[in-house]
Amino acid sequence: MHILNQDIEFFEENRSCSYFEENISDIRYKYIYSCSTPQYQELLERGWRRFGRMHFVPECKTCNKCVSIRIDVKNYKFSKSEKRVISKNKDTKLYIRPPSLTTEHLNLYDKYHRFMNEKKDWPYTPIEAEDYIKSYIDATEDYAKEFLYIKDDKLIGVALVDILPKSISAIYCYYDHDYSDLSIGKFSILAQIKIAKELNIPYIYLGYWIKDHFSMGYKEAYTPFETLENRATLNETPIWKNHEL
Numbered sequence: 001m002h003i004l005n006q007d008i009e010f011f012e013e014n015r016s017c018s019y020f021e022e023n024i025s026d027i028r029y030k031y032i033y034s035c036s037t038p039q040y041q042e043l044l045e046r047g048w049r050r051f052g053r054m055h056f057v058p059e060c061k062t063c064n065k066c067v068s069i070r071i072d073v074k075n076y077k078f079s080k081s082e083k084r085v086i087s088k089n090k091d092t093k094l095y096i097r098p099p100s101l102t103t104e105h106l107n108l109y110d111k112y113h114r115f116m117n118e119k120k121d122w123p124y125t126p127i128e129a130e131d132y133i134k135s136y137i138d139a140t141e142d143y144a145k146e147f148l149y150i151k152d153d154k155l156i157g158v159a160l161v162d163i164l165p166k167s168i169s170a171i172y173c174y175y176d177h178d179y180s181d182l183s184i185g186k187f188s189i190l191a192q193i194k195i196a197k198e199l200n201i202p203y204i205y206l207g208y209w210i211k212d213h214f215s216m217g218y219k220e221a222y223t224p225f226e227t228l229e230n231r232a233t234l235n236e237t238p239i240w241k242n243h244e245l
Contacts, residue, residue: 019216020063065211073203089187097145108176144160170206220243229241
């Protein structure tokens with residue numbers, strides 16, 4: 001007998017940490033074939049992240065450096081420098097649509113990761129279309145969107161974003177460093193904040209913040225924000241608190 005579309009939960013222990021070479025990590029996974037909006041909202045509030053149908057949360061026994069973070073949209077005020085970034089992108093076209101895949105996507109994704117390999121020593125392997133689909137397109141529920149940034153009739157940035165009634169989840173963003181003067185990575189988050197304000201969405205979930213980390217420390221720039229203070233199960237109440245830098 002073959003059972004199709006079965007959800008699976010599993011726990012991976014003692015795997016190499018993605019952020020600190022000397023550390024090991026423990027990750028809990030849920031493969032959810034079709035994650036409803038209410039179910040996904042509960043997971044987000046408890047620190048879970050999503051790539052395709054796979055949801056995950058760190059449960060490291062010896063480390064708590066990865067801190068779930070969410071922007072307090074209602075109280076967010078754009079700084080002068082952020083307004084300048086928005087102004088610089090007045091001619092950058094933004095299209096919001098369900099996630100898709102083209103040759104342009106793959107070429108830009110690889111170009112971005114080659115650059116990050118040289119700049120920050122990220123591991124780099126060219127992505128195959130099947131892997132891109134599995135991570136960013138598979139299980140595209142109604143809340144799954146992509147933000148396409150177009151300049152000079154060219155795709156210069158892609159952000160994968162989930163938009164729910166009570167939350168926006170910023171999943172991943174990659175962009176063309178030839179257009180570094182436009183600060184597309186920052187502009188993408190600012191665009192999400194503007195949309196959240198317009199839709200009265202209270203929070204934008206940025207994933208995990210690691211203070212002073214070369215790749216994960218930047219998230220503290222988007223203040224005010226809240227951090228998750230406990231590792232709540234689905235049967236427990238998550239505790240979020242305003243964070244004072």
